[in-house]
Amino acid sequence: MNPRPASTLTESDSPTPEVLRTQYESGATVDELVAASGLSYGTVLNRLHEAGTEMRTSWQTRRMRSDPQARRRLAAHLRVLYEERGATLGELAAVAGATRRGARRLLVEAGGAPRTSQQTQRIRSEARATERQKLALSLRARYEAGATVPDLAEECSYSVGTVYRLLHQAGTRMRPKHNHGPARTPRKRS
Numbered sequence: 156m157n158p159r160p161a162s163t164l165t166e167s168d169s170p171t172p173e174v175l176r177t178q179y180e181s182g183a184t185v186d187e188l189v190a191a192s193g194l195s196y197g198t199v200l201n202r203l204h205e206a207g208t209e210m211r212t213s214w215q216t217r218r219m220r221s222d223p224q225a226r227r228r229l230a231a232h233l234r235v236l237y238e239e240r241g242a243t244l245g246e247l248a249a250v251a252g253a254t255r256r257g258a259r260r261l262l263v264e265a266g267g268a269p270r271t272s273q274q275t276q277r278i279r280s281e282a283r284a285t286e287r288q289k290l291a292l293s294l295r296a297r298y299e300a301g302a303t304v305p306d307l308a309e310e311c312s313y314s315v316g317t318v319y320r321l322l323h324q325a326g327t328r329m330r331p332k333h334n335h336g337p338a339r340t341p342r343k344r345s
Contacts, residue, residue: 170194172206179208184216209257230265237262241278244269291325294318298327 170192178188188199203210229251236242236250247258259269294307308318322329 170199170202172202175199175202176206176208179203182216207256209254209260226261227265230261233258233261234265234267237267241275241282243275287321288324291321294321295325295327298322 170188175188175192178191179185183191185196185199185203188194188203189196192199194202233242233247233251237244237247242250244255244258244262247262248255251258251261253261262269290311294311297307298304304315304318304322307313308315311318313321
């Protein structure tokens with residue numbers, strides 16, 4: 156069994172919802188808060204809910220106690236996903252195994268600032284444009300090395316038209332079209 160963390164509630168601290176929440180989020184259990192505060196179990200729960208505390212399961216408490224740095228590492232990881240990769244709060248919640256609200260709280264703990272959905276869409280749009288530009292430059296290099304547009308389209312699973320657009324976007328100088336039919340001889344006029 157894990158040792159119980161020493162409670163930092165003192166008689167000078169009033170067991171306000173915020174104080175209880177801080178203690179709970181630092182790893183104390185509800186039973187430990189009841190013992191330290193002298194409040195009833197139901198009152199502690201009500202105050203935790205009043206403060207907007209996200210409750211955890213017993214296994215989450217054990218995990219938190221076994222590795223006190225885990226929450227900070229998770230929060231930092233979520234912040235990177237959110238700020239650098241444009242992840243949404245829903246995606247962060249899936250990564251963290253929490254709710255959107257819990258993921259938002261972890262993000263804020265790591266120093267991140269929640270953004271609007273329009274800002275998220277802008278970030279994702281810019282990321283897609285960057286990826287598309289990389290693809291266009293890659294196609295250009297392969298085209299200039301001798302690959303044909305139909306071959307590139309088949310390799311990338313894109314249509315021929317899309318490959319042409321990407322090549323034009325990359326500023327590719329296109330090769331002249333070839334006539335693949337039989338050679339025509341000009342007619343002589345009499």
